[in-house]
Amino acid sequence: MTRDAIYDRLKEIITIYLPEDVNPENISANSHLINELNINSSHLVDVVLDVEDAFDIEIKDAELEAMDTVSSALDIIQKKINNA
Amino acid sequence: MKKRVVITGLGIAAPNGVGIPAFLNAIRNGVSGVQWFEELEQLNFSCQLGAVPIISEEKKRTYFSDLELKNFNSSGILYGTIAGLDALEDAGLQKAAPSGSPHWDLGVIFGTGTSGVDKFREAIYKLDAGKVRRLGSTTVAQTMASGISAYLGGKIGAGNKVTTNSSACATGTEAILIGYEHIAAGRAVQMLCGSCSDDGPYLWGGFDAMKVTTFKNNDRPTEASRPMSATASGFVPGSGAGALLLESLESAQARGATIYAEVRGGCVNSGGQRHGGSMTAPNSEAVQRCIAQAISNAGIDSGQIDYVNGHLTATVKDPVEIANWCTAIGRSGSDFPYINSLKSLIGHGLAASGSMETVAAVLQLHHGFVAPNINCEDLHPEIAAMVASEKIPQHMIEVPLKTIAKASFGFGDVNACSIFSKI
Numbered sequence: 031m032t033r034d035a036i037y038d039r040l041k042e043i044i045t046i047y048l049p050e051d052v053n054p055e056n057i058s059a060n061s062h063l064i065n066e067l068n069i070n071s072s073h074l075v076d077v078v079l080d081v082e083d084a085f086d087i088e089i090k091d092a093e094l095e096a097m098d099t100v101s102s103a104l105d106i107i108q109k110k111i112n113n114a
Numbered sequence: 115m116k117k118r119v120v121i122t123g124l125g126i127a128a129p130n131g132v133g134i135p136a137f138l139n140a141i142r143n144g145v146s147g148v149q150w151f152e153e154l155e156q157l158n159f160s161c162q163l164g165a166v167p168i169i170s171e172e173k174k175r176t177y178f179s180d181l182e183l184k185n186f187n188s189s190g191i192l193y194g195t196i197a198g199l200d201a202l203e204d205a206g207l208q209k210a211a212p213s214g215s216p217h218w219d220l221g222v223i224f225g226t227g228t229s230g231v232d233k234f235r236e237a238i239y240k241l242d243a244g245k246v247r248r249l250g251s252t253t254v255a256q257t258m259a260s261g262i263s264a265y266l267g268g269k270i271g272a273g274n275k276v277t278t279n280s281s282a283c284a285t286g287t288e289a290i291l292i293g294y295e296h297i298a299a300g301r302a303v304q305m306l307c308g309s310c311s312d313d314g315p316y317l318w319g320g321f322d323a324m325k326v327t328t329f330k331n332n333d334r335p336t337e338a339s340r341p342m343s344a345t346a347s348g349f350v351p352g353s354g355a356g357a358l359l360l361e362s363l364e365s366a367q368a369r370g371a372t373i374y375a376e377v378r379g380g381c382v383n384s385g386g387q388r389h390g391g392s393m394t395a396p397n398s399e400a401v402q403r404c405i406a407q408a409i410s411n412a413g414i415d416s417g418q419i420d421y422v423n424g425h426l427t428a429t430v431k432d433p434v435e436i437a438n439w440c441t442a443i444g445r446s447g448s449d450f451p452y453i454n455s456l457k458s459l460i461g462h463g464l465a466a467s468g469s470m471e472t473v474a475a476v477l478q479l480h481h482g483f484v485a486p487n488i489n490c491e492d493l494h495p496e497i498a499a500m501v502a503s504e505k506i507p508q509h510m511i512e513v514p515l516k517t518i519a520k521a522s523f524g525f526g527d528v529n530a531c532s533i534f535s536k537i
Contacts, residue, residue, distance in 0.1 A: 046180065046181055046184065047181060050179070050212075051212075072251045073181075073251055075247070075250055075251050076184075076185075076250045076251050076252070079247075079248060079250050
């Protein structure tokens with residue numbers, strides 16, 4: 031799976047969790063999930079579950095802490111897929 | 115000096131009508147919301163009937179965002195949110211702006227028996243499989259008892275007292291009285307009051323096992339709920355939500371709001387599970403005291419009551435309830451007020467019953483009619499000996515009503531009675 035393909039799928043997942051006043055077009059690789067995209071911090075665990083289902087991977091608690099931006103999430107997902 | 119309290123908004127998600135216009139039409143015309151459920155047959159239920167509000171996916175999306183509906187599985191919160199937001203809108207009030215301050219003078223008292231049983235079931239399967247992390251963030255908010263008041267409080271931006279009460283089948287009637295007291299004491303200007311109940315086998319199963327539901331009418335759903343009938347054989351389990359926006363009279367008048375009725379007062383008590391009272395049966399002396407104290411607290415005379423909205427669940431105990439009313443208000447025969455039980459149409463809404471039935475009672479008061487008691491063409495002879503049959507109308511009658519009483523009784527031997535009048 032290419033990084034672009036992962037990015038597109040991740041963007042779809044994140045879009046569901048955006049508050050009504052945040053435009054999905056504002057999502058970029060550097061976006062901070064909580065501080066910039068205003069995703070409710072309690073929903074991060076749901077984003078992770080959706081990511082696990084979408085890519086058939088499992089993300090550990092320690093890795094979850096590192097998933098603060100779109101690009102860091104991409105890195106973790108890509109690494110998991112390649113190791114699978 | 116106590117503030118006078120009035121009702122300025124109504125909302126409902128009932129098995130025979132969602133939204134006030136549909137519900138009003140249904141209760142005027144005696145439309146039943148009871149259905150047969152194949153799922154209950156497959157699960158070996160004795161009573162395979164139930165009464166459930168019908169909510170389309172499109173309707174859900176007008177009250178909840180797509181994100182809120184993702185992994186949403188809590189029927190009581192669904193019904194309660196619809197009824198509550200409808201009552202707010204009916205009162206002509208707006209939600210607080212998302213970026214603004216909350217409404218400091220508006221609170222929420224919205225009761226339930228148990229929240230999100232289907233969501234809890236989902237969670238238990240995941241937990242037992244060792245997958246606790248798969249619960250995600252949505253389990254707690256949907257299964258905590260105060261889930262419904264939390265959902266409503268957040269959507270509205272309520273900044274006053276926001277809580278959930280629970281007193282079994284007296285929950286809805288009690289919620290209205292808690293809200294009334296709060297406004298009367300000057301601690302809030304508006305209180306959104308009501309109650310909701312989940313539905314389905316995981317809520318109803320315990321009642322089925324106790325044999326308090328009817329198992330004799332599975333082949334005739336609309337005839338199954340038979341309050342005050344000689345052939346009453348148990349209740350039909352129901353669900354839904356009713357909501358009332360209570361407001362100080364001075365605020366309602368200043369806003370020029372529609373006033374449906376004044377909340378004159380009420381009483382909540384318990385029989386202490388003594389003298390015939392138990393976990394499941396009421397102490398009759400306590401019921402009588404509750405009604406009499408409600409009348410006294412309302413500052414009316416029992417002779418002024420034009421209509422009674424009974425608890426009357428369609429068990430063998432209905433004649434006992436009628437006897438308690440006769441004793442408490444000192445009236446019988448043709449002197450007894452009009453009386454009906456909404457449960458003939460919508461089954462027993464459990465924690466939601468008190469609020470749905472109060473919405474029905476207030477609509478009857480406001481529009482001047484008594485809804486039909488269906489399925490009591492064979493009126494119980496003990497009841498016929500206490501109350502003249504014309505006071506238990508089997509067809510809708512148009513009649514001006516001025517003062518009405520509503521009572522609910524719940525497991526744990528708890529009682530609630532409220533008095534409303536036209537203003």
